[in-house]
Amino acid sequence: xxxxRIIPRLDIKGPNLVKGIHLEGLRVLGKPEVFxxxxxxxxxxxxxxxxxxxxxxxxxxxxxxxxxxAENIFIPLIVGGGVRSVEDIRGLLRSGADKIAxxxxxxxxxxxxxxxxxxxxxQCVVVSIVAIRRGRGCYECLTDNAxxxxxxxxxxxxxxxxxxxxxxLLVTSVDREGTGSGYETDLLRPICEQAKIPVIAFGGAxxxxxxxxVTRAGVDAVAAASLFHYGVLGIMQNRLGISGxxxxxxxxxxxxxxxxxxxSIRPVSIADLKEYLAQNGVHCRRAKKAEVV
Amino acid sequence: xxxxxxxxxxxxxxxxxxxxxxxxxxxLGFSCGISQDPGEIKNATRLLLPGVGAFGDGMRGLNEKGxxxxxxxxxxxxxxxLGICLGMQLLFSESEEFGRHRGLGWVPGxxxxxxxxxxxxxxxYKVPHVGWSGLEPxxxxxxxxxxxxxxxxxxxxxxxxxxxxxxxxxxxxxxxxHYAQVDYCSAIQRGNVYGTxxxxxxxxxxxxxxxxxxxxxx
Numbered sequence: 001x002x003x004x005r006i007i008p009r010l011d012i013k014g015p016n017l018v019k020g021i022h023l024e025g026l027r028v029l030g031k032p033e034v035f036x037x038x039x040x041x042x043x044x045x046x047x048x049x050x051x052x053x054x055x056x057x058x059x060x061x062x063x064x065x066x067x068x069x070a071e072n073i074f075i076p077l078i079v080g081g082g083v084r085s086v087e088d089i090r091g092l093l094r095s096g097a098d099k100i101a102x103x104x105x106x107x108x109x110x111x112x113x114x115x116x117x118x119x120x121x122x123q124c125v126v127v128s129i130v131a132i133r134r135g136r137g138c139y140e141c142l143t144d145n146a147x148x149x150x151x152x153x154x155x156x157x158x159x160x161x162x163x164x165x166x167x168x169l170l171v172t173s174v175d176r177e178g179t180g181s182g183y184e185t186d187l188l189r190p191i192c193e194q195a196k197i198p199v200i201a202f203g204g205a206x207x208x209x210x211x212x213x214v215t216r217a218g219v220d221a222v223a224a225a226s227l228f229h230y231g232v233l234g235i236m237q238n239r240l241g242i243s244g245x246x247x248x249x250x251x252x253x254x255x256x257x258x259x260x261x262x263x264s265i266r267p268v269s270i271a272d273l274k275e276y277l278a279q280n281g282v283h284c285r286r287a288k289k290a291e292v293v
Numbered sequence: 294x295x296x297x298x299x300x301x302x303x304x305x306x307x308x309x310x311x312x313x314x315x316x317x318x319x320x321l322g323f324s325c326g327i328s329q330d331p332g333e334i335k336n337a338t339r340l341l342l343p344g345v346g347a348f349g350d351g352m353r354g355l356n357e358k359g360x361x362x363x364x365x366x367x368x369x370x371x372x373x374x375l376g377i378c379l380g381m382q383l384l385f386s387e388s389e390e391f392g393r394h395r396g397l398g399w400v401p402g403x404x405x406x407x408x409x410x411x412x413x414x415x416x417x418y419k420v421p422h423v424g425w426s427g428l429e430p431x432x433x434x435x436x437x438x439x440x441x442x443x444x445x446x447x448x449x450x451x452x453x454x455x456x457x458x459x460x461x462x463x464x465x466x467x468x469x470x471h472y473a474q475v476d477y478c479s480a481i482q483r484g485n486v487y488g489t490x491x492x493x494x495x496x497x498x499x500x501x502x503x504x505x506x507x508x509x510x511x
Contacts, residue, residue, distance in 0.1 A: 002418065002424075003424055003425050003426065003449065005424050005425065040497075045424070045425055045451075070312075070313065070316055071316065071320065072320065074313075074317055074320075074494060074495060074496070074497055074498070074500060074501055075451065075495055075496075075497055076451060076495050093310045093312065094312055096312060096313065096316065098310065098313060098495065120310065121308075121345045121346045122421075123345055123421070123423070123453045124310065167421075167423070168423065195419075196419060196420070197419065197421075197423075198419055198423050198424070220419065220423070220424065221424070285425035285449035286449075287449075287497060287498075
């Protein structure tokens with residue numbers, strides 16, 4: 001029976017975990033390794049790292065973060081952001097990534113998907129589709145961290161990416177991202193209906209109910225960020241010892257988490273989310289707590 | 294092993310990403326290396342045969358590097374070998390992937406494809422099977438010893454595959470998994486030859502336990 005995968009997404013800027021709204025206004029939340037460890041122990045099925053500004057500046061800070069994670073995290077790691085070539089992919093796989101997410105470079109050079117699938121297998125190649133609503137049932141792909149228009153229809157591109165050899169699709173709604181208003185099922189449903197490869201939904205999870213709703217649109221896996229991150233912030237003292245780029249105002253003020261969250265976001269742990277999904281008839285892998293070899 | 298220090302070799306025949314497996318073995322405290330060199334492979338105390346991708350490419354990779362006779366001799370020496378994912382499928386007699394291909398033939402049986410199934414407007418089961426699925430003991434098998442020692446029935450493991458193996462001898466089957474309306478063989482043992490269709494190096498603490506069982510086994 002199909003088990004829905006639950007995937008925490010960590011947006012990385014420099015050495016830090018950040019989170020924005022509509023992929024902008026990035027706020028530093030803490031050290032990625034602290035969050036990663038917590039998610040692994042809570043039963044995350046995979047971990048998704050995106051270097052959120054890499055496409056913009058043509059650089060990639062991810063290797064070191066991935067290398068550290070891969071030393072003691074033994075579930076699949078998906079890594080993306082600023083990946084431009086087969087050589088970039090090889091480098092990230094060597095650092096410990098299992099799958100590579102590509103957006104900007106794949107739209108500019110669709111043959112990259114074919115080359116990557118040929119070199120490393122389709123199971124390595126996740127095509128990331130970042131889409132914005134342009135009208136009823138109409139979505140446009142964006143690149144460069146959702147700053148550049150492409151004129152490419154997202155649902156058509158999903159079909160093409162699969163034909164070129166993508167192993168999975170990661171579909172992000174820019175309209176919903178960071179808002180906690182629920183996933184964009186009008187975007188996800190048509191993609192799921194046509195796709196023969198797994199579809200990972202991202203953007204808009206504010207509550208456990210949103211995750212339950214999107215599983216009914218036919219997705220195979222659900223990624224979320226705020227939904228999980230703010231819960232970890234609430235229970236862990238990982239605010240110390242961070243440095244580097246980004247907006248630290250949020251951490252320095254040490255404001256109560258509740259006051260900063262959009263009212264629409266009700267954080268939940270991965271273990272509790274899976275419990276809720278199971279109660280509602282959605283199958284998930286239930287990891288045994290603690291027993292970590 | 295007659296005084297030789299334990300050393301596990303991950304056989305590299307040009308397919309896929311071997312680093313995750315190497316890291317998992319090292320994390321468990323065992324020394325290992327990635328190699329395609331017949332000399333190093335002959336001297337190993339244990340072998341891991343990984344692999345992703347197509348069966349035909351896998352056999353071609355082994356043949357081009359001249360590893361088929363090396364591995365055959367190695368297995369006849371009685372030392373343990375674990376095939377993972379495509380590496381497990383290659384242990385069988387033949388596969389129907391894109392035509393017919395002969396495998397290494399150490400485990401009688403063949404490798405066949407999942408059938409697509411539609412349901413509720415969406416593909417009910419996607420092929421490839423990507424994700425976590427449960428492991429159940431095969432009939433008359435218990436997991437009190439051996440590769441799956443200590444693994445609770447129903448434990449999930451991480452899979453990526455479109456084909457699955459059908460062993461001729463039911464006694465070779467250690468675990469079965471349900472997907473795409475079939476109960477298929479997800480772990481095997483035939484003498485000193487072991488296999489897992491799932492990726493133990495990516496299956497969390499349960500996967501590490503299985504790898505450790507292999508590395509500490511007879």
